[in-house]
Structures are given as C-alpha cells and as structure tokens.
Amino acid sequence: MAEHERPDDNEFRRRFVTQLQAVVVVDMQRDFLLSGAPLMAHGGEAILRSVNQLTAAARAGGVPVVFTHEVHRADTSDYGIEVEYDPRHCEEGTVGAELHPALSVAPADYHVYKRRYDAFEATDLDLLLRGLGVRNVLVCGVDTDICVLGTVVSARNHDYRVAVVADCCAGTSPAHHDAALLCMGTVFARVVDCAWGQEVVAAAKASLRSITAR
16 A cells, blocks of 8 residues: 555554554533533533443553643633634633543543633643553544544644544534544544444554564
8 A cells, every 4th residue: 555545444543553542532511512511512421331331451561541621710811812713621620620530540640631612722632642652542432523523633633643532522512522523533633433332442452462472
C-alpha cells in the first residue's frame, strides 16, 4: 500500500496495535449525564456500562486511561462566548462537575481539566500523551457532536491516529450523534465499536510483550 493511501481496516488495526495507545474518556460528568442536567446527553447514562468495559480492558492491557473534565469558574471569567451558546455548567466545586458515580475510575488513571470543548486546547493532554509514548487514541464520552468531536479533530491535527468508539459516545440528540460520527469518520477518525476497542487494547498487551522480548 502506498503511503498516501487510506489504510484498510486490517492495516489500521495493525498500526493501532503495534504502536502505543491510550483511551481518552471525554467529560463523563454529572452535568452532562444526569436526568435534568443543564446539558444532558441523550442516552448518556446508557453508555456507562460500555465505557466501563472499555476502560477495564484498557487497564488489563496496560493501556493508559485518561479522563477529561470540563470545569468553569463560578464568576464565568473563563467561559468566553460559550455563555452565548450553553447554560452554565460544570462549575468548580459543584456536584455537577463531578464524574458520574457509576463511572469506574482507578487510582492510576490520568485526569485532564479543560475550559473548552477541545481537550487539547490550553491543557497538558498532548504533553501527557507524548510523555507516555502514545501514538494512537481511542476516544469516547459526551457529547459526540461537541466535546468528543472537538477533541477528535484536534487529536488528528496533532498527528494521533484516532478511533472514536461509537457505542461509548452519546450526543445532544441521536441525529447529532450520527451526524458527528459521519463527519469524524471521513478523515479525522475510524469509527469503531466497543468490541473493537476491547479487542485492540487486549492485543496491545500481547504486542508490547512481543516487542520487549526481542
């Protein structure tokens, strides 16, 4: 295959497995997931089980797990023009900014705090991933059409190979979720499911063991 050609599914999987990867879980916080929350993702709580399965498989495979948190100051000084589009949410020190209580989080997991939709914007996410040697990221979380989309596009622009885990994401509506996946799947990411994600993080452990044994 020529270098400029889009890799087929098998080649994409091979590249994903043979280079270090991480799972990035975007904004699984109360203000985006609980019923009646300011920015409730449609079906957000329904994906918790799949997200937990993916992160458990990642930890078992030695793949880093990173949780992003959107947080804002109570005086709105860091909202920028976001206040023109969204209600106030995820303010520092509030219950709404906390991760959902049913989300599985381990002590060794990483946490990145952000002020914008894009988890790379004005954070140390890129520095963290490069420090870990990561080249490939599996992205999941909420909202598919806002923070997941912004993070996936930025990850691609930072030259990470990206897989967005469709059934571990939820959007502002089913239509917005589907539209965002369609857009991301063009050039920004490969759209996969949780079973694919679990399989590649498990395969990553075997691949790493093979590399270190050489």
